[in-house]
Amino acid sequence: MLIIKNLHATIQDEKQKTKSILRGINLHVKAGEVHAIMGPNGSGKSTLANILAGREDYQVTQGEILLDGQNIMELAPEARATAGLFLAFQYPVEIPGVNNMYFLKAAVNSVRKHNQLPPLDAMDFLTLIKSKMKEVGMDEKFLSRAVNEGFSGGEKKRNEILQMLMLEPKLAILDETDSGLDIDALQSVAKGVNSMRDPKRSIVVVTHYQRLLSYIVPDVVHVMVKGQIIKSGGKELALELEEKGYGWLNENVG
């Protein structure tokens, strides 16, 4: 589903100095798999998630990204989205005055249009979204609020998961979706994600902590340090990291 080949990326800091943040990432996520990418702060995990979604703040200097066999390097963010890539943001933005339901409906119909499906009418949409909201434990009042405006951290994350459930992407990337969540919210987020597990879908979970991974059990765990994946393994690797921290891995990185 997702193949990343030797991906290098840089960013310019405030002093216009070029800083290297991804240094040769290789990753292969097959359809139906859940991969976790773990690593310390500043290792480049969130950068990777953003670059996959097409954020233009970074310069990709080398490498390739294939989504379902298609090279998406030249695609605009909205084209990647309609091709089935979804990013659950670490910090979902507020869009004052824009109704949450209106926003989601526009998003869903944009993706449907790309897939040559007719737009969902208001009734079908409402029925669908109400059932999905129940799944993630969101009150229906959030439909009539502005996108993320005045939402608590947990409510924002639930809203991200709701969007994911509605958009039914081929590849879902969750960028530190667990940060700032209490245990109830964490469980409903995990429930939502698990309901998305499907032989035709891939999920990439970016996280600091093992905690989320006890609810969303990954097939593969990768450890990213200083812009490189330095270790990959099964779900037990997450537990090992939890126990030992990242320090013991640093020695292996040049």
Add this chain to the structure above:
Amino acid sequence: MSNQYLKQIVNKNYQYGFITEIESDTFAPGLSEEVIRKISKLKNEPEFMLQWRLRAYQHWLTLSPPEWAHVNFPEIDYQSIIYYSAPRVKKDGPKSLEEVDPQLLETYKKLGIPLHEQGRLAGVAVDAVFDSVSVATTFKGKLAEAGVIFCSFSEAVQEHPELVEKYLGTVVPYRDNFFATLNSAVFSDGSFVYIPKGVRCPMELSTYFRINAANTGQFERTLIIADADSHVSYLEGCTAPMRDENQLHAAVVELIALDNAEIKYSTVQNWYPGDEEGRGGIYNFVTKRGACRGTHSKISWTQIETGSAITWKYPSVILQGDHSVGEFYSVALTNHRQQADTGTKMIHMGKNTRSTIISKGISAGFGQNTYRGLVRVLPQAHNARNYTQCESLLLSNTCGAHTFPYIEVKNPTAQIEHEAYTSKIGADQLFYCRQRGLSIEDAVSMIVNGFCKRVFNELPMEFAVEAQKLLEVSLEGSVG
């Protein structure tokens, strides 16, 4: 990067820029006492009107143009302006819509304002002002049944001189300011509304202004009187052809609300804004003011300002009656080289008076957008309350947003709140929308509309939709 996204948006031209080829009676350029006498005579005005005009003219000669506004433009040569231009009429003037020149009907049709009474805006009565004169007013019969007077100003002077004489210049005196004084001397037409006691006007009233002739100034005057316990909602729209020279539009609007009366005045201003380089466009120098004369009266201004090269207007409310309410809701958009200096004045005189100001400025391209507002609480105005919120949204690195709030409080029981902030359209917001599959255009228009929502909510339904579309058109191509 967000700028690059935004720059990709294609330009769409001003779609109302066409010129109607029509025979007209036009004065030679220039202003003199003789010109004023000629206008007055042409309109067959009673002596009091002529004298009022002449007093205004004499006073105007002593004034110089205001310079305090945050706008820049070359000095206007008032002798090069044509002060009167009217489409030629075959007879004394159209008696009914059937007699209106088909060219004019066609023009308004092109503008989306059908002047027949079964049109899309069937629930709205329209007074169409073309250059210096009113060419048609719809639904007069139906309104007359309710006792509502809705007609051109010229007609009001003929048919209801006592009302005109009683109220004209009582809110905006002819000595008020340079442009209002000029208007008082030379205004040629406009709309007149009188809602009798206890009447709720059965439909929306609307005036549609069109400047067509070249080198012509448009000076119209609107007077709306809502008698006790009455209610009216009034809409104003305007467009002009694309021309390379600037044209002056100096209008005056006076609103009077008596006891328990309510006037809601909405404007969708879309005068030609000039081209991308700032050539041409309308100078929109307008004085709009309402007086809440009665207790529990209410005046509400809503304006969507997207056109004009320069906008200079401060729709204001004088809160004379106890418990009266003044409101100002504004969206002002400046794109390319447009400049706007707009805001409001809320003058609290009565007890327990309340005012609300919601101002949204959007700047793009090289646009300069200024909010200027005054909240004044006089000594006798016990328990006055004001809430002001000014927000600016910047869509480029080359535009500007400025806020000049003035607050003068002479009564210690007043409560005044002022909030202001400026934000740049967020790269994060755009990316978020795009990640969900929305195009840049859709994302920008969604974010901007969200920003303006509080004001759009104040517009009558079909105009809210128009305003939203207008904003999209005005923004396209400009951001970056």
